[in-house]
Amino acid sequence: MRLKPTGSLGAALSDAHHSIADLAGETRRLGERHRPDHDVHHLTSTLGRLLDAAAATLARGGDRYDQSLSMPTPDADRSGGSLAPAREKLADALGGRPIAGALLLADLRRLLGVAADASIACIILAQGAQATGDRDLLEAVTAAHATVLRVHRWALTRLKTTAPQVLTS
């Protein structure tokens, strides 16, 4: 390591970690809120797992920067919290109404916002890792960023196909 790690790099690491964890939670909640939309429901659980793995990779680097970052629960299919059953019930009730499409559009839009934020946090951290010459951290954040971008790409594709139907029917 060329430079001694600084406090603010640690903060950037913590920030990126939290952003990705937020994105994982938001992704899962989207799946629960749209359970009758099978595509969304199944993919969000896969993407949630990948984001957990990305967050975990960053968390492992946390110690070196005096950051104690909580590791996501290893259980792959953990739900998005205690409200998950209520969200799924509501989703089932709304699944047969045209409003379901409008809600999906709004939720995808919010998810894209969270994903964009996580992406920016990754870029900031990657720049820091580059500048300090921390190869391991750079590798970890690059991989994590790729997962974030993957979620973003998926959500954008889904948003583009959802919007026309919602707006014209």
Next chain:
Amino acid sequence: VQDRIEHPWGPPTPIARGAIWPARVDQHLTEGIASEDVDRWVPAASLLHSNGDAMDIAVRDGRIVGVRGRADDRVNRGRLGPKDLFAWQANASPDRLTTPLVHGRPASWDEAMGRIAETCRTLLDERGPSSMAFYTTGQLFLEEYWTLATIARAGIGTNHLDGNTRLCTATAGEALKESFGADGQPGSYDDVVHCDALALWGHNVAETQPVLWERMRDRLLGPARPRLLVVDPRTTTPAREAEVHLALRPGTNLPLLLGLQHLLLARGWIDEDYISRTTVGFDLLEAAVRDWTPARTAETCGLPAAAVEAAAELLGTCEALTSTVLQGFYQAHEATASACQVNNIHLLRGMLGRPGAGVLQMNGQPTAQNTRETGANGDLPGFRNWANGEHVRELAELWNVDIMNIPHHGPPTHAMEIFRLCEEGSIRFLWISGTNPAVSLPELARIRKILGDDRLFVVAQDIFPTETTALADVVLPAATWAEKTGTFTNADRTVHLCEQAVDPPGQARSDLDIFLDFARRLDLRDKDGDPLVAWDSPEEAYRSWQRCSAGRPCDYSNISYEDLRREGGIQWGGARLYHDGVFPFAHPERCESYGRDLLTGGAFEPTEYRAMNPDGRALLRAAEHVPPVEPPDAAHPLRLTTGRTIYHFHTRTKTGRTPELAAAAPDVWVELSPADATALGIAAGDVVRVRSARGAITAPVRVTDIREGVVFVPFHYGYWDTDHPHRPADDDGRAANELTPTTWDPVSKQPLFKSGAVVVERMEAR
């Protein structure tokens, strides 16, 4: 003469590598009719699988009296499978639909079509084109799909047109696009004759394309037989002949393929010159397979490591490899990703575009290829790219409509999404032609609910009463094979003309005539005020299609009706695509798709594709494995896989009305491994209930050489021939799709019928 139910593949004609496949003419005529009693022999091809076997229909006194294979045709050299030999009889079945029905009541064509047109006009006024959807099939003719695509995409302007080909062949199309830039089978059936290694990836060819299997079998029985690799959890007829049979754990196709590529790279069994000259993506692929050691692969797939090594050796040391891929991959977890890995193997080894070296991403249905080509399933007509403005402009010019009339804001809506939009109520009109979703889609209880919803106006166009017509507002009686004229294209790009031999029964009309009537009633016009659909006959429709296809991969412009009458089957694109490592339709300006993330289906932008593949090379596609959606658990400990028997096609509408075929496979069954049967205390013939989280069926058990932990149920059986003809009477369903989950591949959107968990319960003797 052999009994072709007892011996479905007929007598062998063994051949050496590169030899000409000898003719063997199969024929079946009604009892009491001899060849000399036949008035006319009318050229046609098989409509009960995707092989496109050429035949002549025997006609006497205006009725079909039999069929005979065409000895001079490249596809089958006179051979016919059991379905072709017998199922023509169903045309004359007494329960054909012969008059339109409006809410179950016989009606005139004018009333029925008037009702449809009025509903459409009202919806278009009040809710716009995206409230209307069309769900077609893989069993009409090219001319009919082209007409329907013109009506839906250029006339009405809805993005909601798809085929049931989504269930059978969507992954073939997507995998070809992802690897080569555009749809189109690189290989030829002739490759079977020239190869020294054959790999069947989830393809039970003996039952799905019997005549293609006869070609393979004749090589296997001849001198210098090719080595055979079969990947299938069931010990199928081809698996019994294989040097290497990998009966892998369902849901692990992708890990197996990653492991095989790992070994090809590790052993240096790759063509580095071909790779560097003709492909992009090698580095990413290399990284993706790095960790898939034989040990890890074997453990994930539930196979002996030595078997994985043997398969890699077979693939890596042959000089001419022919691969075929079908439902074991297309309807399974990670469908497109896995099918792309087969393409990868051919690219890594330079096994394309020369005799014996080819990939056939197979089709299931006879005319599925045309559904895709014409833009009735998948992308825009002529394998055009909806995201490429220039491609859409070409179509607008051809149709002479404003480009903004053609929906191209996103990919055409896939069938599963169409049903989802019907479920949420934003689609209010669904016209189903030539398919039976109330038996063939997953999670049937849900499908029946959607089709039965009062908000949805359902038109069903079919030749028999089905589980689906029972739920339709308007039923239209259609003419079928031998009662109308048109072309279609098989799984190795061979086009056949199928001529009308007899009149349709009663008031039944050809699907083309029905669509043309619809276009006239809606008064669809181009931008000069002329009729949008400017044709009246199949041949005129075909000529219009020739113009649309010109310059695209599926170029029909130099194949006329006259050529087809004179020569029989003709392949578009020539014998093989992609000679010398040239992939013309992978170029950014010409490709059908800019590609997708194989894990999520997230679409790449045009700029990304251009950056990745500026010169239009083949694409080695890396992928990573994730666990399947519904793994077995304590409540549902077994894995379900659904499939086919040689004696039936789809939901048996024709084959179930054919005495020989119905008798050969009269009812549903469940296959269990000996170990599972013993553990459950079940003997062959016992009746069991199979239950998933969605529903249940009851059926007798066959104990077979299927992999332990896996349950097989054929999907053909529904309810039309029971005393409750539309749905299960109670908890004891008969249709395999009562059990299957609503889930699909993220890229091809093909439903995953070979997934889901079930429990098998022994039932007390009644």
